Amino acid sequence: MWYFKALPRGKIIEFFIVAVFCLFFFGPLLNLVLLAFSGEWRYPSKLPSSWSLDWWKYVFGNDQIVHSILLSFSIATIVTIVSIIICIPAAYAFARLQFPLRRVFLFSFLLTNAFPKMGLYVAVGVMFYKFGLMNTFVGVVLIHVINTLMYMTWIPSAAFKNVQKSQEEAARDSGASPLRVFWHITLPIAAPGIIVASIFTFLSSLDEAQGTLLVGIPDFQTMPVIMYSIIADYPANAGAVFSIILTLPTIVLLLAARKFLGSDAIAGGFQMK
DSSP states (O other): OHHHHHSOHHHHHHHHHHHHHHHHHHHHHHHHHHHHTEEEOOTTOSSOSEEOOHHHHHHHHOHHHHHHHHHHHHHHHHHHHHHHHHHHHHHHHHHHOOOTTHHHHHHHTTHHHHSOHHHHHHHHHHHHHHTTOTTSHHHHHHHHHHHHHHHHHHHHHHHHHTSOHHHHHHHHHTTOOHHHHIIIIIHHHHHHHHHHHHHHHHHHHHHOOHHHHHHTTTTOOOHHHHHHHHHHHSOHHHHHHHHHHHHHHHHHHHHHHHHHTOHHHHHGGGOOO
16 A cells, blocks of 8 residues: 555556556456366356366367358458458549549548448348349458458558658659659558558458358358357357457457557558548
């Protein structure tokens, strides 16, 4: 208690706020880890009475579950690549070109996240049915791309907007072609924002369940889709293992982005003027 008495009242309040936040944020993750490695854990015990890897063996020993994990990472990778190919030129155009209804088109990319997703997916599913895209790999990829358009347009647009035109003009004055200026000047400077957008796109695709459930069932069942059945039909231990598998890439990629790119690239990604 002597430590708290030596601190100013403002610091004590700040300490308790941080402590409550850490408990709120890390508490569920800690509970998942304990549950995933527990052999027996009965209420009201605060810790498991025994430890086991049986549910990890079950998850990785089930061919259907392993296939869903590989499928999820494959789809997320393809969705990220397709989104980059489609959205980066659009992001550059929004950042550098002035054309009628520019802001309207830019804000239209928010519509996929402005309404309940299931309603949007049902409307898209009707179109997919007419074009024969239901229960196809292409259909699943497209429904994921629709869900990630905002990330791959807004964040790179802000990144391109932050590139100083004077740097590009200096390269042009030195005789560089427009393509070379873009490849050697514009793109490297905007790369942190594009990488952040790619990370968010990959994680969003990895976590997508509703669109996959509507378009991909029964042949394409990703991790989140399989997780629903595991939570419903098996003990919480199996669900905890699957939750860790889904959560771990998020933590690793976001920590990597924070370490190698810095907070400015992440926080400034949505600052579009």
